[in-house]
Amino acid sequence: MAMEIKETFQKIFGNRGLKSFLVGMMVFAVAGIVVFLTTKHGDVVLFINRYSREAWDPIATFLTDLGLGTFVAGLMALLLFWKVRYGLTGLINLGLVGIFTNLGKKVIFSNRPRPFNYFYYDDFHRFLYHAELNYHYSFPSGHTMTIFSAMSLIAFFVGKRSAGIFFFFAALIIGFTRIYLLQHFFLDVYVGAIVGVFCTILAVLLLNGVLRLQRFSWFDQPIYKIRFKRQ
Numbered sequence: 001m002a003m004e005i006k007e008t009f010q011k012i013f014g015n016r017g018l019k020s021f022l023v024g025m026m027v028f029a030v031a032g033i034v035v036f037l038t039t040k041h042g043d044v045v046l047f048i049n050r051y052s053r054e055a056w057d058p059i060a061t062f063l064t065d066l067g068l069g070t071f072v073a074g075l076m077a078l079l080l081f082w083k084v085r086y087g088l089t090g091l092i093n094l095g096l097v098g099i100f101t102n103l104g105k106k107v108i109f110s111n112r113p114r115p116f117n118y119f120y121y122d123d124f125h126r127f128l129y130h131a132e133l134n135y136h137y138s139f140p141s142g143h144t145m146t147i148f149s150a151m152s153l154i155a156f157f158v159g160k161r162s163a164g165i166f167f168f169f170a171a172l173i174i175g176f177t178r179i180y181l182l183q184h185f186f187l188d189v190y191v192g193a194i195v196g197v198f199c200t201i202l203a204v205l206l207l208n209g210v211l212r213l214q215r216f217s218w219f220d221q222p223i224y225k226i227r228f229k230r231q
Contacts, residue, residue, distance in 0.1 A: 015159050017156055017160050017164040020162075029190075044179060044186035045185055052128070060180045064174060064183075072147070083221065085219050093153055094149065100195050101145055105138075109140075114135055114138040138185060139185075141184040144171075154167055172193075
């Protein structure tokens, strides 16, 4: 098993798509540290809110819904019809996201308020009346964790540098809609992004390095082509 885990690590970090995604993550991680050192909690929310526009609200709402677990689960289920490897890895990935999200929100950091419960109404430059009025369970951002796990996994599947760059920026924009819509703080999005990518690496490592499902022919087939032999 140790050999399979080592080979899986090599495939993960040697994949051009994921490598370029991780480069974007490293830049984001460093930029995030600068933000934490130079701002107070909530400053990023108020800064983005200052430049929000009514015309952008529907776009932000549409984009943020791409980070819903139900949407991503449907997408990963569809990947089963491409290859069982893709769909199953995606669903396991999403399951890990669900575990980490609930541990963070409901168990470890259950007392973390959301922006609507942290600021006063007058603190906002512009109040988004159509935004969901969520007050609790702020940390981490589940939407961000979900979309970063999904986009990093797809970048891994595609395996091209351009795909990694594209999917990183797509995930970043969707993650920042959570701040735009006054649902999360920068810290929530920052940690959610990092944990989301960690879930991708863990899911690939689990299925390929630990369970070694690549040994089975059905793992690389579309689900509709799998034939079970009669005893």
